[in-house]
Amino acid sequence: MDQFVLPDNQLLGKEQVETEDLPVISQRIQDIIEVLNNFKELGDHERGRSAYVEQLIKDMAVYYGYSEYLLEKLFNLFSVSEALEFFEANEVPRPVTIRTNTLRTRRRDLAQALINRGVNLEPIGKWTKVGLTIFDSTVPVGATPEYLAGHYILQSASSFLPVMALAPQENEKILDMASAPGGKSTYIAALMKNTGIIFANDSNKERTKGLVSNIHRLGIKNTVVCNYDGREFPTVLGGFDRVLLDAPCSGTGVISKDPSVKINKTEKDFILLPHLQKELLLSAIDSVDAKSSKGGYIVYSTCSVTVEENEAVVNYALKKRPNVKLVLTGLDFGREGFTNYRGKVFHPSLKLTRRFYPHVHNMDGFFVSKFKKFSNKYELKRKNDDEDHKVSKTKIDK
Numbered sequence: 001m002d003q004f005v006l007p008d009n010q011l012l013g014k015e016q017v018e019t020e021d022l023p024v025i026s027q028r029i030q031d032i033i034e035v036l037n038n039f040k041e042l043g044d045h046e047r048g049r050s051a052y053v054e055q056l057i058k059d060m061a062v063y064y065g066y067s068e069y070l071l072e073k074l075f076n077l078f079s080v081s082e083a084l085e086f087f088e089a090n091e092v093p094r095p096v097t098i099r100t101n102t103l104r105t106r107r108r109d110l111a112q113a114l115i116n117r118g119v120n121l122e123p124i125g126k127w128t129k130v131g132l133t134i135f136d137s138t139v140p141v142g143a144t145p146e147y148l149a150g151h152y153i154l155q156s157a158s159s160f161l162p163v164m165a166l167a168p169q170e171n172e173k174i175l176d177m178a179s180a181p182g183g184k185s186t187y188i189a190a191l192m193k194n195t196g197i198i199f200a201n202d203s204n205k206e207r208t209k210g211l212v213s214n215i216h217r218l219g220i221k222n223t224v225v226c227n228y229d230g231r232e233f234p235t236v237l238g239g240f241d242r243v244l245l246d247a248p249c250s251g252t253g254v255i256s257k258d259p260s261v262k263i264n265k266t267e268k269d270f271i272l273l274p275h276l277q278k279e280l281l282l283s284a285i286d287s288v289d290a291k292s293s294k295g296g297y298i299v300y301s302t303c304s305v306t307v308e309e310n311e312a313v314v315n316y317a318l319k320k321r322p323n324v325k326l327v328l329t330g331l332d333f334g335r336e337g338f339t340n341y342r343g344k345v346f347h348p349s350l351k352l353t354r355r356f357y358p359h360v361h362n363m364d365g366f367f368v369s370k371f372k373k374f375s376n377k378y379e380l381k382r383k384n385d386d387e388d389h390k391v392s393k394t395k396i397d398k
Contacts, residue, residue, distance in 0.1 A: 006032075006047060006055060025059045029084070032056045036080045056080070060087060066262040073270070074252060076342065077305060082359070089359035090255040096134040096141065097124055099155040099183070101218045102190045107132065110151050117144060124157050127333060128164075130190075131157060150218040155183040158253070158356055158366040162246050162301035163187040165329040165370050169294050170195040172241035177230045177284055180207035182214035184246060189220040198223040199237065203230060230280045234287040241295030245284040247277045247313075249304040253365025256358065270308050277302070277313045278320075285321045290373040298324070298371040303364055305357065307341045310367040314353060315346040317371070323378035324371040326352045331368060334361070 035042040061071040075083045100107040118138030124131035179185045179200040326349040337353030353369040
């Protein structure tokens with residue numbers, strides 16, 4: 001190929017006047033990545049590597065339709081080549097997946113019934129015994145007799161993960177702090193075989209309508225639905241064996257489902273959301289009984305891939321609640337969480353957390369962490385902590 005030359009501002013200005021030429025930009029993205037992968041041989045050392053990266057971020061933002069701010073934030077999570085794979089994967093919908101309701105049927109029986117109705121499917125993977133991937137169907141998957149009889153629920157594969165990490169046991173008292181529309185709560189109920197009690201909470205009363213509907217359809221009998229702001233726990237209710245907090249987040253892991261995330265997330269979101277997530281996580285930790293005979297666990301998860309909403313939140317909780325520690329999630333796939341990121345150093349146990357990406361695992365971007373609470377008392381070391389937010393409670397984004 002001819003030597004690639006990084007365009008100057010004059011050429012870029014001319015390009016913009018002629019309207020964005022996507023094939024030209026696409027080719028330039030490929031050329032810049034090739035240069036960056038072999039900068040010593042191909043790069044203009046006078047302009048430096050950063051000039052190429054800056055142009056690449058601008059071009060990718062135009063080509064994929066992101067704000068430059070968000071694209072750069074996501075770009076920085078990966079190597080240059082892998083960043084391209086991530087953004088490409090966000091342009092393709094994730095497979096449709098369903099979860100077998102084991103309170104009503106077995107996966108093989110459900111699969112056969114759906115195949116007989118003209119549904120093309122297969123098990124999601126070895127990591128789940130209840131999930132099925134739907135490739136195509138001659139009938140609407142959300143209206144089959146099996147669906148209406150509560151034999152399955154449409155549920156993204158990634159949202160199986162926090163429940164598997166929580167590992168609920170029969171006869172426990174469990175809180176799902178942000179539970180609507182109910183995929184995770186009803187999975188917990190199935191694993192508990194309808195024993196014990198689950199408090200399925202969601203601060204948004206409107207969203208709990210879908211939750212209640214799923215509870216009835218799936219034959220769940222051990223669940224109480226409530227509508228508290230999650231930060232009111234454990235004042236309103238505590239002493240749980242396990243708590244699941246699948247926190248409100250920016251949705252940077254589900255861009256293929258909601259492309260509006262590409263342009264509607266600002267710097268302010270990545271200040272307010274982590275603050276809310278930290279408050280909710282501390283409430284979740286405080287709501288668990290460390291003396292629980294089999295439990296004492298908290299799972300914190302998000303459908304975001306940003307470090308601010310994941311490792312930084314978990315690291316904050318470890319500082320603020322020295323009575324918890326991170327433990328293995330029990331998930332035998334996924335990438336390790338960051339222990340350091342762009343100059344920020346996190347607790348070494350953050351490697352026990354797990355990250356999931358659309359381009360690697362063919363599921364929504366997701367983060368899962370699991371805490372064990374070993375005491376109901378804790379003492380904070382007096383220290384200047386720049387993360388000790390003294391901000392008024394942020395309102396949960398409905």
